Amino acid sequence: VKRVRVQHLRRMKEQREPITMLTCYDAVTARIFDAAGIDVLLVGDSYGNTYLGYESTVSVSLEEMEVATAAVARGAKRAFIVADLPFGSYEESSERAVASAVRLIKAGAHAVKLEGGIRQASAIKAIVEAGILVVGHIGFTPQSENRLGGPRVQGRGEQKDAVIEDAVAVQEAGASAVVLEMVPADVAKKVTRILRIPTIGIGAGAATDGQVLVWTDMAGMTDWSPRFSKRFGDVGGALALAAAGFRDAVKGRGFPTEENSF
Numbered sequence: 001v002k003r004v005r006v007q008h009l010r011r012m013k014e015q016r017e018p019i020t021m022l023t024c025y026d027a028v029t030a031r032i033f034d035a036a037g038i039d040v041l042l043v044g045d046s047y048g049n050t051y052l053g054y055e056s057t058v059s060v061s062l063e064e065m066e067v068a069t070a071a072v073a074r075g076a077k078r079a080f081i082v083a084d085l086p087f088g089s090y091e092e093s094s095e096r097a098v099a100s101a102v103r104l105i106k107a108g109a110h111a112v113k114l115e116g117g118i119r120q121a122s123a124i125k126a127i128v129e130a131g132i133l134v135v136g137h138i139g140f141t142p143q144s145e146n147r148l149g150g151p152r153v154q155g156r157g158e159q160k161d162a163v164i165e166d167a168v169a170v171q172e173a174g175a176s177a178v179v180l181e182m183v184p185a186d187v188a189k190k191v192t193r194i195l196r197i198p199t200i201g202i203g204a205g206a207a208t209d210g211q212v213l214v215w216t217d218m219a220g221m222t223d224w225s226p227r228f229s230k231r232f233g234d235v236g237g238a239l240a241l242a243a244a245g246f247r248d249a250v251k252g253r254g255f256p257t258e259e260n261s262f
C-alpha cells in the first residue's frame with residue numbers, strides 16, 4: 001500500500017474528492033480504519049475525554065499523546081497520521097511549540113495539529129520552519145472552551161470575517177490543511193473556496209474539502225454524541241453483547257469446551 005502524503009491531500013482538494021479523517025488512539029483501531037481506507041487518522045486530544053476518562057481535553061499530557069501516536073503509527077500502513085499538540089504544550093513560546101511538535105513526530109506522526117488562527121500564526125510558522133507539517137484548527141477550539149463559553153458555533157454574523165481571517169492566517173503561516181469546527185456551512189464554504197490548502201470540517205457543513213468525526217461518536221460507542229456527528233454503527237452495543245456472551249458462557253460452564261482445551 002502507498003502512504004497517503006500531503007500532496008495527495010492537496011490533489012484530493014483540487015479534484016474535489018472528499019478527504020476522510022477519523023480520530024484514532026490505538027493500534028487495534030488504527031489497523032481497522034487503515035484497512036477501511038480512511039485517508040487521515042487524527043490522534044486528537046479528544047483521547048483525553050473519549051478514552052482516558054478525563055472531564056475535558058485540557059488534562060491530556062504530551063506524554064499520553066506520544067503513547068497514543070506511537071500506537072496509531074504502528075497500526076496504520078496507509079493513512080496520513082496527524083497528532084494534536086495538547087493544551088499547554090505550545091502556547092508559551094515558539095521554541096516550546098517546536099520542541100513539543102518534534103516529540104510527536106518522533107513518536108510517529110506525519111503532521112501536528114494545533115488550535116488557533118491569527119493568535120497561533122507564529123507558532124505554526126516556527127514549526128513549519130523546523131521541517132514539520134502543521135494542520136490548523138479554527139472555529140470552535142475545545143482547548144479554549146471556557147473562554148469561548150462552551151461548545152458554540154463560531155463565525156455567525158459579524159464573527160464571519162474573524163473566521164475567514166484566521167483561516168487565511170493559518171494558510172499564510174505555512175499550514176498544510178485546516179480543521180474547521182462548528183462553523184456555519186456558508187462560512188466554511190467561503191473559506192474552502194478562498195484557501196489553497198484543504199479544509200476538513202466537523203460541524204461545518206458539506207462544502208469543506210473533507211470531513212472528520214470522533215471515532216467513538218461515529219461508531220456508536222457512546223450514549224450521547226453532538227448533533228453534527230452521526231452514528232454509522234453500533235460498535236458499543238456489539239461489544240456489550242460480546243462481553244455478556246462471554247460472561248454467560250463462563251458462568252454457565254459453556255466455555256471453555258474440549259475444543260478450547262489442551
Ligand code: KIV
Pocket residue numbers: 023042043044045046047084179181202212213214
Ligand atoms: O481532538 C479531536 O478529536 C479533534 C477533532 C474534533 C478535530 O481535534
Ligand code: NA
Pocket residue numbers: 044045046084142
Ligand atoms: Na483536538
